[in-house]
Amino acid sequence: MNNNPKRSGIRIALDAMGGDFAPTETVKAAVQAAQHNDVHIKLVGDKQLLNNELSKYDVKALTIDVIPSEGRIEEGGQPVLALRQNPSASISIATRLVKEGDADVVVSMGSTGATMACATLMLGLFGGLGRPAIGGHFHGLAPKTVVMDMGSIVDARPDQLLSCAILGQVFSNQYLEIPNPRIAVLSIGSEEGKGNRLTKQSFKLFKSTPINFVGNVEGMDLFTNKADVIVCDGFVGNVLLKFTHGLGIALSKFLETRLDGLIAADKINNLTQEVIELHDATRRIGGPLFGVNHPVIIGHGSSNAQGISGVISTAIRVVDLKLIDSMKKAISQLNADEKTA
Amino acid sequence: MNNNPKRSGIRIALDAMGGDFAPTETVKAAVQAAQHNDVHIKLVGDKQLLNNELSKYDVKALTIDVIPSEGRIEEGGQPVLALRQNPSASISIATRLVKEGDADVVVSMGSTGATMACATLMLGLFGGLGRPAIGGHFHGLAPKTVVMDMGSIVDARPDQLLSCAILGQVFSNQYLEIPNPRIAVLSIGSEEGKGNRLTKQSFKLFKSTPINFVGNVEGMDLFTNKADVIVCDGFVGNVLLKFTHGLGIALSKFLETRLDGLIAADKINNLTQEVIELHDATRRIGGPLFGVNHPVIIGHGSSNAQGISGVISTAIRVVDLKLIDSMKKAISQLNADEKTA
Numbered sequence: 001m002n003n004n005p006k007r008s009g010i011r012i013a014l015d016a017m018g019g020d021f022a023p024t025e026t027v028k029a030a031v032q033a034a035q036h037n038d039v040h041i042k043l044v045g046d047k048q049l050l051n052n053e054l055s056k057y058d059v060k061a062l063t064i065d066v067i068p069s070e071g072r073i074e075e076g077g078q079p080v081l082a083l084r085q086n087p088s089a090s091i092s093i094a095t096r097l098v099k100e101g102d103a104d105v106v107v108s109m110g111s112t113g114a115t116m117a118c119a120t121l122m123l124g125l126f127g128g129l130g131r132p133a134i135g136g137h138f139h140g141l142a143p144k145t146v147v148m149d150m151g152s153i154v155d156a157r158p159d160q161l162l163s164c165a166i167l168g169q170v171f172s173n174q175y176l177e178i179p180n181p182r183i184a185v186l187s188i189g190s191e192e193g194k195g196n197r198l199t200k201q202s203f204k205l206f207k208s209t210p211i212n213f214v215g216n217v218e219g220m221d222l223f224t225n226k227a228d229v230i231v232c233d234g235f236v237g238n239v240l241l242k243f244t245h246g247l248g249i250a251l252s253k254f255l256e257t258r259l260d261g262l263i264a265a266d267k268i269n270n271l272t273q274e275v276i277e278l279h280d281a282t283r284r285i286g287g288p289l290f291g292v293n294h295p296v297i298i299g300h301g302s303s304n305a306q307g308i309s310g311v312i313s314t315a316i317r318v319v320d321l322k323l324i325d326s327m328k329k330a331i332s333q334l335n336a337d338e339k340t341a
Numbered sequence: 342m343n344n345n346p347k348r349s350g351i352r353i354a355l356d357a358m359g360g361d362f363a364p365t366e367t368v369k370a371a372v373q374a375a376q377h378n379d380v381h382i383k384l385v386g387d388k389q390l391l392n393n394e395l396s397k398y399d400v401k402a403l404t405i406d407v408i409p410s411e412g413r414i415e416e417g418g419q420p421v422l423a424l425r426q427n428p429s430a431s432i433s434i435a436t437r438l439v440k441e442g443d444a445d446v447v448v449s450m451g452s453t454g455a456t457m458a459c460a461t462l463m464l465g466l467f468g469g470l471g472r473p474a475i476g477g478h479f480h481g482l483a484p485k486t487v488v489m490d491m492g493s494i495v496d497a498r499p500d501q502l503l504s505c506a507i508l509g510q511v512f513s514n515q516y517l518e519i520p521n522p523r524i525a526v527l528s529i530g531s532e533e534g535k536g537n538r539l540t541k542q543s544f545k546l547f548k549s550t551p552i553n554f555v556g557n558v559e560g561m562d563l564f565t566n567k568a569d570v571i572v573c574d575g576f577v578g579n580v581l582l583k584f585t586h587g588l589g590i591a592l593s594k595f596l597e598t599r600l601d602g603l604i605a606a607d608k609i610n611n612l613t614q615e616v617i618e619l620h621d622a623t624r625r626i627g628g629p630l631f632g633v634n635h636p637v638i639i640g641h642g643s644s645n646a647q648g649i650s651g652v653i654s655t656a657i658r659v660v661d662l663k664l665i666d667s668m669k670k671a672i673s674q675l676n677a678d679e680k681t682a
Contacts, residue, residue, distance in 0.1 A: 188492060195495070240580065240581065250564040263604060
């Protein structure tokens with residue numbers, strides 16, 4: 001739930017079949033969102049299941065439609081193949097609503113692969129990434145530090161990292177309200193000559209553009225506020241992301257043991273839960289796919305209604321801010337600068 | 342200090358000028374080590390400074406020599422250049438002792454770059470790595486899980502990762518006493534096709550050898566005991582290493598705030614100190630440079646005497662186990678297998 005003031009009729013295509021607790025929690029979240037925001041929710045999924053869920057609530061005053069679809073794409077496997085075999089799956093239909101101008105934003109709790117595939121194939125990309133980038137704040141203890149990419153742009157080229165930098169800069173500036181965000185390349189030494197082939201080439205490229213490039217940062221600098229947007233290859237970002245997730249779980253067990261008997265069990269539980277969530281920041285809050293022509297917001301598969309409401313709030317904010325337009329403009333501006341340079 | 346039984350006359354070349362607290366703490370550690378082990382310590386450094394430090398202790402019954410050197414190489418900068426300008430620096434002289442058969446192992450608290458350069462240029466490498474690899478257990482919460490490489494072999498080739506795997510396997514088996522260690526490639530998906538160019542090619546190569554290869558693991562698997570030796574490019578390993586270090590510091594501050602008033606201040610302090618150390622595992626314990634023809638053990642620059650004693654214990658154990666011989670044999674065996682395959 002959120003306490004934002006009423007919004008002006010944003011149309012949300014919610015993949016009501018996506019996520020571990022669909023459709024019960026997706027529908028509950030949709031009802032909450034419609035109660036608290038002036039939004040039009042288009043619930044995409046199995047008609048009967050969704051109507052059953054909706055019958056639990058008083059939805060007369062709310063703008064919630066059911067858009068029928070058939071089946072859902074599970075996490076894992078080959079999403080493009082799965083979508084071909086199942087063209088009326090909920091994520092396809094939800095994405096088509098945005099493609100055809102019947103909704104402003106896609107919201108999905110996964111599968112990530114299928115959502116990214118639909119976004120790429122049906123909505124198209126800008127910025128030359130080849131795939132949508134995954135970005136956002138990385139760790140709960142550094143909530144304003146954005147990392148891009150976290151698992152999509154693997155074996156990246158320097159120009160792709162530059163696009164990630166621009167998209168991250170706009171996100172940092174407009175969504176996180178950081179004035180003139182500082183951009184850095186994640187490397188293994190702060191000097192220009194330190195790093196691997198990709199980071200050395202990227203350093204040179206970044207330096208040649210008008211972006212606010214502050215040079216290389218190292219792993220510890222995700223916590224030192226030396227940069228607002230830290231750019232890395234998707235392989236590195238994804239290893240870090242999953243390592244952090246695993247560490248959060250390991251740490252919560254460690255703290256449970258160490259604090260046992262020292263403070264009350266419920267306090268330990270709250271703390272370990274907070275530690276897990278801090279280490280799972282990106283996946284829990286939900287964020288836009290970067291470089292897609294229309295807004296697509298992905299949340300965590302294990303989200304409950306409260307989590308999904310948060311993802312819907314993110315979607316509303318992304319649309320309200322016209323974030324995608326700003327990102328396209330920033331990429332065009334960079335390309336224009338390069339041509340005149 | 343350590344409580345090992347007396348050892349049989351291992352000769353240790355200790356760079357007494359290396360590390361943040363040299364020579365006070367290096368000399369103190371040398372005295373402790375000589376008191377508790379049948380070792381011959383060759384303290385390399387400024388003669389007068391070292392003798393001043395030694396005069397604080399009763400060393401009559403101990404086998405501690407002072408080997409004079411001039412100057413020290415500071416952390417950072419260009420180590421090879423610094424060594425050329427300063428050929429009698431402590432790390433050069435210490436390494437020469439091993440090269441000329443006058444000591445069995447080099448022990449240094451840094452600079453890491455200079456120690457690696459001396460090892461490479463004076464002692465030589467095996468296994469085709471081009472540089473010594475950095476490996477060891479990565480996180481205190483997974484003390485038996487070895488990660489290689491952590492910052493040396495950047496832009497690695499698959500054959501270099503294979504060498505890292507073999508070296509790590511011998512270390513895991515003999516030093517950590519893991520029977521038949523499981524080897525994995527760190528990637529961003531467990532299936533063979535997942536990853537970047539390097540991990541995909543490495544998967545194929547590893548599969549074609551007789552090593553105990555268990556496939557890809559992901560970032561969270563540094564804590565899930567799916568593999569004993571996790572191999573990655575040094576760029577990835579170094580980003581992870583430094584990220585983990587930074588996270589440990591950030592977490593200790595977080596816990597300090599959260600536990601303030603709930604438990605006694607000294608208990609908080611112990612816990613946060615433990616958290617920092619858990620996140621700095623590799624650097625604190627000291628470990629061998631992998632792929633160097635003779636044993637070279639590097640410890641953390643910020644080590645005090647107790648930490649340096651631990652690094653000396655590591656050195657004694659590496660020599661006692663004849664770890665380098667086993668590693669060379671394992672690499673030769675693999676090459677022989679490849680030729681007959």
